[in-house]
Amino acid sequence: MADGARRQRLRRSRGRDPLGLRRALADRLLPGLVAAMALLGAVALGGAEGAAELARRWQGGAGSAVLVQFPAETPPARRDAALAALRALPGVVDARAMDRERMAALLRPWLGEVPSLPLPVVIELRLASLPASPAGFAERVAAAVPGGGASVEAHGVWLARLAALARSLQGVAMAALLLVAGIAAAVVAVAVRAGIAARRQAIAILHELGATDSDIAGRFARRVALLAGAGALAGTTLAVPVLAALAGLAAPLVGGEAAVAEGLPWRGLPWTGLALLPAIGAGIGWLTAQIAVRRWLRLLP
Structure with a gap:
């Protein structure tokens, strides 16, 4: 008690x-x-x-790691030959030509509505993994294009690296x-x-x-x-x-x-x-x- x-x-x-x-x-x-x-x-x-x-944003911009650009007057036969050569490169998963709608969407933030002007021919390369040297890889891509004259932009590689840094x-x-x-x-x-x-x-x-x-x-x-x-x-x-x-x-x-x-x-x-x-x-x-x-x-x- x-x-x-x-x-x-x-x-x-x-x-x-x-x-x-x-x-x-x-x-x-x-x-x-x-x-x-x-x-x-x-x-x-x-x-x-x-x-x-x-x-997330940088990774989205790195979906196509490398862009290969040709003049607007490039004939379809040369574009197809470049596609075949680029697809055969080691480390390239896919290569496809960018259509006008996608190119207009990419240019819209800078140019607004793109007028009906000739646009360059652009090929997107998707890579299996990031190259150790983006500049060296861009040189190999340019050398693989039949006839030369292609402009290579490897900005997507840098975006992918920035995305990896952001994740770190x-x-x-x-x-x-x-x-x-x-x-x-x-x-x-x-x-x-x-x-x-x-x-x-x-x-x-x-x-x-x-x-x-x-x-x-x-x-x-x-x-x-x-x-x-x-x-x-x-x-x-x-x-x-x-x-x-x-x-x-x-x-x-x-x-x-x-x-x-x-x-x-x-x-x-x-x-x-x-x-x-x-x-x-x-x-x-x-x-x-x-x-x-x-x-x-x-x-x-």
Whole structure:
């Protein structure tokens, strides 16, 4: 009966903060540190999303890695001979002549609606893999064309390499995000240990009165989750205009004026990830507090 009464009194005291956690876990230092981590995490998340967008756009422009151009008056027989020779080149998966509609679509961003003027004959080459030397490969393509006189553009090779670089940057940004999460967990663990040290006597008394490890760890976890979630929300809110400004600076790389017309920089922000950051911050705080407090409580006699 006495033990049951102690447990009942403990339950009634939940709202009265018997451990003094409002004093032990300050509502300024920990949220401020978590806000800084959330800001860094949001920037890393935005960097990963931006790198992925760059990779998608550049990869789309690298579908035809090499373009071979002939004068508009090139007869069909010579075009067909060039197609046969180019398809026989090592490393070339396919070679096809570009029709007028596709060429007009490629020229439209610079010339608008293309008038009914003679357009050059263009052959698209699709490659099995990126050549080690784009310039050397372009020279081999030009030499393989019967009769010469062809102009070779290997810009797609460079676009494909830029896309690979963007994917690497995406991986680096995600690694930075994980590092920030680890640092945030370490910061929370230090704060929890400081709170335990400040309320050591009160924790020991409650433990002797019958409070379970779950009760005490739950009190710490709820307080830390509240502070960490509030800090993460503040940091994420501060990160939104920063990310919008960075996205505006990067707009020329992802479409220029077209990107602005599509609603960038605001539309291009990783809104889903940003919305999840406060919940993730609170979750990290709750889990870290649970682990730290339970490990300390195991050492009590």
